[in-house]
Amino acid sequence: xxxxxxxxxxxxxxxxxxxxxxxxxxxxxxxxxxxxxxxxxxxxxxxxxxxxxxxxxxxxxxxxxxxxxxxxxxxxxxxxxxxxxxxxxxxxxxxxxxxxxxxxxxxxxxxxxxxxxxxxxxxxxxxxxxxxxxxxxxxxxxxxxxxxxxxxxxxxxxxxxxxxxxxxxxxxxxxxxxxxxxxxxxxxxxxxxxxxxxxxxxxxxxxxxxxxxxxxxxxxxxxxxxxxxxxxxxxxxxxxxxxxxxxxxxxxxxxxxxxxxxxxxxxxxxxxxx
Amino acid sequence: xxxxxxxxxxxxxxxxxxxxxxxxxxxxxxxxxxxxxxxxxxxxxxxxxxxxxxxxxxxxxxxxxxxxxxxxxxxxxxxxxxxxxxxxxxxxxxxxxxxxxxxxxxxxxxxxxxxxxxxxxxxxxxxxxxxxxxxxxxxxxxxxxxxxxxxxxxxxxxxxxxxxxxxxxxxxxxxxxxxxxxxxxxxxxxxxxxxxxxxxxxxxxxxxxxxxxxxxxxxxxxxxxxxxxxxxxxxxxxxxxxxxxxxxxxxxxxxxxxxxxxxxxxxxxxxxxxxxxxxxxxxxxxxxxxxxxxx
Numbered sequence: 001x002x003x004x005x006x007x008x009x010x011x012x013x014x015x016x017x018x019x020x021x022x023x024x025x026x027x028x029x030x031x032x033x034x035x036x037x038x039x040x041x042x043x044x045x046x047x048x049x050x051x052x053x054x055x056x057x058x059x060x061x062x063x064x065x066x067x068x069x070x071x072x073x074x075x076x077x078x079x080x081x082x083x084x085x086x087x088x089x090x091x092x093x094x095x096x097x098x099x100x101x102x103x104x105x106x107x108x109x110x111x112x113x114x115x116x117x118x119x120x121x122x123x124x125x126x127x128x129x130x131x132x133x134x135x136x137x138x139x140x141x142x143x144x145x146x147x148x149x150x151x152x153x154x155x156x157x158x159x160x161x162x163x164x165x166x167x168x169x170x171x172x173x174x175x176x177x178x179x180x181x182x183x184x185x186x187x188x189x190x191x192x193x194x195x196x197x198x199x200x201x202x203x204x205x206x207x208x209x210x211x212x213x214x215x216x217x218x219x220x221x222x223x224x225x226x227x228x229x230x231x232x233x234x235x236x237x238x239x240x241x242x243x244x245x246x247x248x249x250x251x252x253x254x255x256x257x258x259x260x261x262x263x264x265x266x267x268x269x270x271x272x273x274x
Numbered sequence: 275x276x277x278x279x280x281x282x283x284x285x286x287x288x289x290x291x292x293x294x295x296x297x298x299x300x301x302x303x304x305x306x307x308x309x310x311x312x313x314x315x316x317x318x319x320x321x322x323x324x325x326x327x328x329x330x331x332x333x334x335x336x337x338x339x340x341x342x343x344x345x346x347x348x349x350x351x352x353x354x355x356x357x358x359x360x361x362x363x364x365x366x367x368x369x370x371x372x373x374x375x376x377x378x379x380x381x382x383x384x385x386x387x388x389x390x391x392x393x394x395x396x397x398x399x400x401x402x403x404x405x406x407x408x409x410x411x412x413x414x415x416x417x418x419x420x421x422x423x424x425x426x427x428x429x430x431x432x433x434x435x436x437x438x439x440x441x442x443x444x445x446x447x448x449x450x451x452x453x454x455x456x457x458x459x460x461x462x463x464x465x466x467x468x469x470x471x472x473x474x475x476x477x478x479x480x481x482x483x484x485x486x487x488x489x490x491x492x493x494x495x496x497x498x499x500x501x502x503x504x505x506x507x508x509x510x511x512x513x514x515x516x517x518x519x520x521x522x523x524x525x526x527x528x529x530x531x532x533x534x535x536x537x538x539x540x541x542x543x544x545x546x547x548x549x550x551x552x553x554x555x556x557x558x559x560x561x562x563x564x565x566x567x568x569x
Contacts, residue, residue, distance in 0.1 A: 009400050010352040013384040013393075021387060036396070038430045041468070041499040048430040050494070050503060051391055058390040092388040095346040095359050096319050100390075138324030166327075207326045 012036060020052035023088045059087040063101045066131045069182040070108065070124050073117065076220045080113055098135055102128060119173035123182075124173055126211070129167030129202040133209050136165035141256040144249070154263055156232035160252075161260035168214075168223055170195045176213040205256045212243035212255075217243020222252060232263040275456075286339040287373045288312035288529060291554040293341070294544050295533045301330040308337055311548045315341040317530050323387040324363045331370065336478070339487070341374035341529070342366060343454075347410045349422065350381035350395040358413050367416050372486055374529065376421035376454045377412075379405065379445060396431035397441040402448065409449035421484045423454035424445070425506030426462040426491075438463065439477035452484030455525075457517045458510065462491050462502040475521050483525045488518055488551060489533040506535035510547060518551065520560035532553060 012033075019029035021188035028085040030045045059081045064071060067270060071079040086107050105128055109113055109121030125222055147158065169175065175198040181188050199219035201212045202204065214222070217238045231245070294514060304314070312423045314334055318409070321328050344363060347355050367375060368435030380392035407421075413420055424442055436444070446453050455478060457471075464471035490508035493500050510518075510532065518530070532547040 009396070009398075010384075012396065013352060013381060016393060017384045017389070020389070036431060036433055038432045038467070042428075042466075042496050042501050043498055046496045047429045047501065049503065051389075051393060054391045055389045062390070092390065093386050093389055095321055095356055095383060096349065097390045098322070113528045133303065134325050135323035135327075137326060138328065147397075206326060207329050208525065228552065 014177065016033075016048075019048050021088075021091055021194075022052070023084070025052055026051045027197045028215065041047075041174050050176060056084070056087055058097065059092060059100065060084060062097045063087065063104055067104060067124055067127045069127055069179065070120060072124065072182050072185075073120065073188060078113070082108060082114065085111070099132075101131070104128065113178070119171070119175070119178060122169065122171040122173055123178055124177055125169050125171075126179070126200060126202065130168060130209055133165035133167065133202050133204045136163070136204060138261045139163050140268060142253075142258040142260055146254040147261060150263075154237070155228050157264040159230045159262045159264055160258040161227055161262065162222070162226050162257055163203065163259045165202070165209075166222075166226070166257055167202045168219060168226065169200045170219065171203070179211060203255060208254075214244070215241075217236050217241040218248055219252070221248050222243075222257065225258070228262075243266075277551065278395060283407040288339045288373055290552060291527050291530050291555045292548040293338075293531045295343075295535070296331075296334055297535065297538055298330075298349040299328070299538045300541045300544070301334070305330075305333045305337070307541065309541060309568055311545060312552070313336070313339040313341060313531075315343050315374075315533075316540060318342040318344050318366045319346050321366055325425070335370055337382050340372045341376070341531070342370070342372045342375040343423075344375070344388075345392070347408070347412060348379040348380060348383040349377055349405055350393075350401060350501060351383045351408070353383065353385075355411055356383070360412060364415055367418070374421060374454075375416060375418065375425060376485065378423045378425050379442065380425045391424045394425060394427040394429055394431070394495070397401055397434045397436050397438055398431075399435060402441070402444055403424055405445050405450045409445070409451050415451065419451055419484075421452040421454040423456050423487065424459050424463075426456075426459040426466075428466055428501055428503070430467045437469075437474075437477075439462050439474045443477070443479050443482060443558050446482040447480070451524045453478060453482045454487060455483050455521065456487035457521055458487065458489040458491055458514045459504060461511070461517055462504050462559055465502045466518050471517050475517060475524065478525075480525050483521075483528055486525070486528050486530040486546070487520065487533055488514060488530065489535075491515075493527075506533050507537040510550075515550070515554070517555050519558065522555050523561075526531045527559055 015032050019026050025045050025048055028149055030048060063083045064079060064235060086104055090103050105121050105124035120152050152217050154157050174196055175192045181191055199214040201214050203210055220237050221234055222242060292313060293313035294311050296314040296316050321331050344478045346359055373522055378392045381395060382389045382393055422445060424438060440454050458469045460474050488510045490510055492505040493504045494503050530551045532544060532551060
């Protein structure tokens with residue numbers, strides 16, 4: 001008896017989910033719920049539509065709120081239509097709505113009506129990194145003095161662990177110029193954007209989020225640390241790109257990018273850190 | 275575990291009954307102006323992780339008792355409560371020492387589908403069993419009693435085995451949790467499902483009520499009839515104030531909260547609503563019966 005009833009609540013919740021998860025109420029599912037739900041006054045489909053609408057509006061609000069620059073680039077109406085499609089095609093799989101929207105950059109990158117705005121997906125990536133950085137856990141920052149006492153020979157084997165608010169975005173578009181235009185409310189169509197890419201760093205320092213454009217050696221260094229490489233493993237590439245290790249490390253320690261370190265064992269060229 | 279938790283002295287318990295929901299728009303105003311409200315309530319999900327929201331909450335907590343009102347445990351799902359979500363709630367409970375922790379008699383997850391809404395449950399023995407199992411887990415992990423709130427619903431179930439007020443009493447008695455009675459939700463429900471809201475409140479066992487919620491609602495018309503929608507976007511309506519007064523006479527001095535979640539007004543407007551609630555509580559204590567006073 002209990003087993004039968006248990007199946008019934010599960011089935012009811014599945015049917016309810018299916019009835020309200022689309023762009024419109026699913027009539028077949030509503031019909032399946034008749035008899036289970038009371039009827040009278042406002043029609044059952046209209047009653048269930050209140051839930052469908054609440055969910056859609058709640059999800060859309062969360063996504064629009066996370067991508068203000070994308071919205072300013074495409075306009076409110078276009079954004080609303082894109083987000084409505086996104087919400088129906090990619091409903092939340094997490095309970096925390098603040099972290100809903102992680103696949104929106106990919107979605108907007110392949111959303112046919114936005115095809116001509118080729119930098120949109122990269123701007124969305126930047127904004128998602130911003131969103132994640134905003135909610136990233138608080139961490140104690142590693143001070144440069146904590147590695148100053150290490151044996152100089154050991155420094156080559158050092159791998160610095162980056163904070164959880166840190167993200168790198170490598171774009172073929174001048175994201176820094178696009179961000180400036182969005183922030184100053186300029187019409188992007190009237191700007192002559194530079195024909196270059198941009199490597200962007202997002203990080204949170206003292207509770208405030210920041211965005212920096214990095215040089216190629218800076219990007220190489222930080223990307224290496226993020227994947228757990230040792231300094232020795234990225235050193236040659238940094239030098240080839242014209243970078244100098246000392247100033248690079250000073251800069252990133254100054255920004256509070258690191259929260260820990262590991263000393264790689266054995267051949268430092270092998271990235272065997274886990 | 276209910277009686278253990280209630281008899282334990284709770285740090286940061288409010289001296290004044292009426293509080294307000296703290297929303298991001300008011301972070302700075304609350305800390306700078308320090309309005310004379312009794313306590314603050316937040317949705318813990320907005321403070322998962324770290325950063326600025328949590329810093330603001332620490333600042334507010336220095337001046338006010340705090341209640342954590344969760345929206346994401348999905349206590350009525352047939353699946354178990356999400357361990358990661360519960361773990362993050364536990365972290366906040368340990369950090370902020372709230373005097374109340376609550377969630378809803380509703381569900382918002384089914385399989386992989388998650389809905390940012392409080393979906394309605396049928397009031398059956400099976401639902402009761404699911405809720406009790408999930409509440410046991412939550413209260414064991416948090417090591418404290420929580421409260422569960424009656425929802426606003428727009429559909430009701432023909433398969434119900436009991437009325438909602440009775441169901442709320444059953445959930446609380448069987449799990450040791452308390453009841454967060456949202457009188458706006460009772461009113462919205464009574465309109466949408468045609469019952470007497472005063473009779474509902476009268477059926478709730480006074481000793482189980484640990485908190486009362488107040489909020490505004492909106493009427494929405496369809497071709498055939500109208501529904502009330504729990505929108506939290508305006509002043510508390512006169513019918514809801516009347517129901518609140520009735521509840522205060524019955525339950526005594528219970529922490530009461532005014533919620534306002536969209537079209538958020540200036541802090542002063544929200545504080546004035548909370549002051550109105552405080553006046554009603556105090557009036558009921560002078561003139562009425564304080565049958566449910568917890569302490």
